[in-house]
Amino acid sequence: MVDSPEFLVVLNDEEQYSVWFADRDLPLGWRAEGTRGTREECLEHIGRVWTDARPRSVREHLRAHGG
Known part of the structure; x- marks a missing residue:
């Protein structure tokens, strides 16, 4: 049986999410x-x-300009 790779949830400065190999x-x-x-x-x-x-x-x- 092959183990599944482990991943991390990652975040950038724009608060966008992704997954990345641990x-x-x-x-x-x-x-x-x-x-x-x-x-x-x-x-x-x-x-x-x-x-x-x-x-x-x-x-x-948008928050600063009433959006």
Whole structure:
């Protein structure tokens, strides 16, 4: 039986989420969010927590300008 690779939920400065192999260095501009597991578990977590897919800068701009 082959073990499934472990993944991390990662987050960038714009608060956009993705999954990344746990055994690889994180790409520049991304940080581990704290969740790890199978790819499916990580994607389920992202689906629960990422409720507004707009980049952070867009959300802040709209908030500052009455949007």
